[in-house]
Amino acid sequence: MAAESKGVWASKDVFGEASCDEKSDGDDDQEAINADDNENEEDGSDVSEAEAKDVKRTKAQREAYEKLELQKAMMPKKHKRLYHKIEHSEKVKSDAVAALESKRRVVEERVAAKLKKVKKV
Numbered sequence: 001m002a003a004e005s006k007g008v009w010a011s012k013d014v015f016g017e018a019s020c021d022e023k024s025d026g027d028d029d030q031e032a033i034n035a036d037d038n039e040n041e042e043d044g045s046d047v048s049e050a051e052a053k054d055v056k057r058t059k060a061q062r063e064a065y066e067k068l069e070l071q072k073a074m075m076p077k078k079h080k081r082l083y084h085k086i087e088h089s090e091k092v093k094s095d096a097v098a099a100l101e102s103k104r105r106v107v108e109e110r111v112a113a114k115l116k117k118v119k120k121v
Contacts, residue, residue, distance in 0.1 A: 057065065072080065 072083070075083065
């Protein structure tokens with residue numbers, strides 16, 4: 001999380017309770033991390049998928065994602081499992097819809113190709 005990488009407790013960062021001293025200490029650590037990242041990029045080492053996705057997100061999206069993750073972490077186990085089931089069922093449904101839409105496109109392309117052949121003859 002961004003707050004933890006700054007050296008600030010996530011709860012203090014969310015509620016804006018971090019003191020100026022804590023925030024400034026985190027900046028020095030962040031510069032060291034960035035320097036290490038630059039060295040890794042020069043070496044040609046692979047970056048994990050999670051880090052690559054994190055780079056593509058805007059700052060607002062990252063903050064919203066971190067806030068959601070914090071909320072999930074604070075959920076009771078019973079609610080977490082229910083939430084996971086809901087997310088999973090939505091993903092299964094959306095995957096099924098995407099598969100059917102792709103099949104529909106393939107069929108429509110075949111029909112369109114056959115109609116072109118019929119019109120040419």
